Amino acid sequence: MVQKELVLSIKDLHAGFGSAEIVKGISMDIHRQDLVALIGPSGCGKSTFLRCLNRLHEETEGAWVRGKAELFQQDLYERGADPVEIRSKIGMVFQKPNPFPSMSIYDNVAAGLTIRGIKKRSYVADVVEYCLKQAALWEEVKDKLKAPGTSLSGGQQQRLCIARTLAINPPVILMDEPTSALDPISTAKIEELITELRKQVTIIIVTHNMQQAARISDKTAFFLLGELIEYGATSEVFTTPREKKTESYITGRFG
Amino acid sequence: MKRREVRWSDLLFFNSLRALALLIILVFISIFVFLYISSAETFNTIGWKFFILQDWSTNGGRFGALAFIYGTVLSSLIAILLATPVSVGSALFLTEIGPRVLRRPVQMLIELLAAIPSVVYGLWAIFVLAPFVKDHIQPVLRGMTPGLELFQGPPFGLGLFTSGLVLAIMITPTITAICVEVFRSIPLIYREGAKALGATTWETIRLAVLGPGLAGIFSAVILGLGRAMGETMAVTMVIGNRADISASLFSPAATMSSVIANEYGEASAGLHLSSLSAIGLTLLLVSMVVNGFARVVIWRVTRGAR
Numbered sequence A: 001m002v003q004k005e006l007v008l009s010i011k012d013l014h015a016g017f018g019s020a021e022i023v024k025g026i027s028m029d030i031h032r033q034d035l036v037a038l039i040g041p042s043g044c045g046k047s048t049f050l051r052c053l054n055r056l057h058e059e060t061e062g063a064w065v066r067g068k069a070e071l072f073q074q075d076l077y078e079r080g081a082d083p084v085e086i087r088s089k090i091g092m093v094f095q096k097p098n099p100f101p102s103m104s105i106y107d108n109v110a111a112g113l114t115i116r117g118i119k120k121r122s123y124v125a126d127v128v129e130y131c132l133k134q135a136a137l138w139e140e141v142k143d144k145l146k147a148p149g150t151s152l153s154g155g156q157q158q159r160l161c162i163a164r165t166l167a168i169n170p171p172v173i174l175m176d177e178p179t180s181a182l183d184p185i186s187t188a189k190i191e192e193l194i195t196e197l198r199k200q201v202t203i204i205i206v207t208h209n210m211q212q213a214a215r216i217s218d219k220t221a222f223f224l225l226g227e228l229i230e231y232g233a234t235s236e237v238f239t240t241p242r243e244k245k246t247e248s249y250i251t252g253r254f255g
Numbered sequence B: 001m002k003r004r005e006v007r008w009s010d011l012l013f014f015n016s017l018r019a020l021a022l023l024i025i026l027v028f029i030s031i032f033v034f035l036y037i038s039s040a041e042t043f044n045t046i047g048w049k050f051f052i053l054q055d056w057s058t059n060g061g062r063f064g065a066l067a068f069i070y071g072t073v074l075s076s077l078i079a080i081l082l083a084t085p086v087s088v089g090s091a092l093f094l095t096e097i098g099p100r101v102l103r104r105p106v107q108m109l110i111e112l113l114a115a116i117p118s119v120v121y122g123l124w125a126i127f128v129l130a131p132f133v134k135d136h137i138q139p140v141l142r143g144m145t146p147g148l149e150l151f152q153g154p155p156f157g158l159g160l161f162t163s164g165l166v167l168a169i170m171i172t173p174t175i176t177a178i179c180v181e182v183f184r185s186i187p188l189i190y191r192e193g194a195k196a197l198g199a200t201t202w203e204t205i206r207l208a209v210l211g212p213g214l215a216g217i218f219s220a221v222i223l224g225l226g227r228a229m230g231e232t233m234a235v236t237m238v239i240g241n242r243a244d245i246s247a248s249l250f251s252p253a254a255t256m257s258s259v260i261a262n263e264y265g266e267a268s269a270g271l272h273l274s275s276l277s278a279i280g281l282t283l284l285l286v287s288m289v290v291n292g293f294a295r296v297v298i299w300r301v302t303r304g305a306r
């Protein structure tokens, strides 16, 4: 089997708040078009870890990071690395849909372009349409692009946020429990969308839902108390886990 | 037995609230009725033209409100134009930009400014601000805009501009404090959403703070405007008190509240006194219209944002 290109390489990453260490030395490699699911009991540092990867963690008071996280061999934490630029290469979708409340559906998707100074009308319009189609939202909103983004349903808002992220065309997208605030039907739509997107983007998704991880991911990482217990092909992690702790978690003995 | 007591206290509480609400309405009505009755003579003799007559001559017996309306509107407008950017900027500094260690002390300073009595502002304005305007601000503005009437005129230091400036300083703490509350109430998820798109600090502020906070900023500004229009003491001390509509912002003028404060004590009964009441009524109406207008705008803006 041909080894796919290495996209993210995390080496002994530690992170925390003040004196609390939340992420305790994580190392993992993520390859092109991998769809990696992060699972583990709540509070074990999945979100914190994910937020280290687009340098959003450091925006919280008292937050600190140590170690390496390389995107295409470029350390995100090396001196002089610009978080703003890094975040335009690593998109993020949050647990709670967060379209900008004062902006229309159209402007929400275009936001990432306008902040880059891309203003050419026809180009922006094309990108907006393309991304809304990719996010499987176009048919539902094409007649009301000027309506506020917050006028949509929760599931639609989340797909709008995905479209907004796609508009900056990042090679990697991080998703932090993107369906945990949604109903089953919206969840199914988003899962379908994710499996479609993985053909072109590398996706790392935190999920509280093990069925979801099993359904959509091809690699699974099991976190426990800030440590990476097991990381491997999803089919193997779920059927023949190497670690006792993984097995206990998957069979529902804790968490 | 116990139940009965509880009901009793509920009833007492409810009725005292009702009495209080009634009292407030009564006070409001009585202000209105008082102003209306005491200004009757003016409206009977001068009529609605009172609002568009510019003359105000106690000895000549000619009374018109236009100069004072002009003075109130313009000094408040100057105050708002100067105070809004400063206030929004300070609020952004306090919530988004400033180093966290500086935030508390700066906020305390701003709260301190809000606690200074307006007569003290007036004194300071007479002895410090007015000379400064006279010696430094007017000459510079005049020099930069040759021929522009707005900044011409003899340098008194007293006038519309100085009044607007002191008003701006007085309303800045209020507008800042409300904007701080508004910005703090905007959920963090929008800021994170903006940052995750690769927005810089300024772009994050634009997308995730100023956008969602627009209605709140607007209501803060309107509250400041209301205060500026009603403020009496400090303005009376530095506006120069001349019932004049001049093209220059640096010549003496008067506002509705300043003329009332200046002349009510000496006004003998008759048309003079009645006209002062009529100005009071005008001020009340203008304030109510501004407030109503603001509510409509806020309602429309927030409707769009939700």
Ligand SMILES: Nc1ncnc2c1ncn2[C@@H]1O[C@H](COP(=O)(O)OP(=O)(O)O)[C@@H](O)[C@H]1O
Binding pocket: A017, A020, A022, A040, A041, A042, A043, A044, A045, A046, A047, A048, A049, A060
């Ligand atoms: N701002 C913060 N300050 C201090 N501790 C925090 C902060 N945010 C989160 N934590 C702690 O970090 C730990 C891990 O949180 P998180 O990464 O969100 O876990 P997960 O996403 O796996 O549920 C939790 O125990 C939480 O209490």
Ligand SMILES: [Mg+2]
Binding pocket: A046, A047, A048, A176
């Ligand atoms: Mg989490």
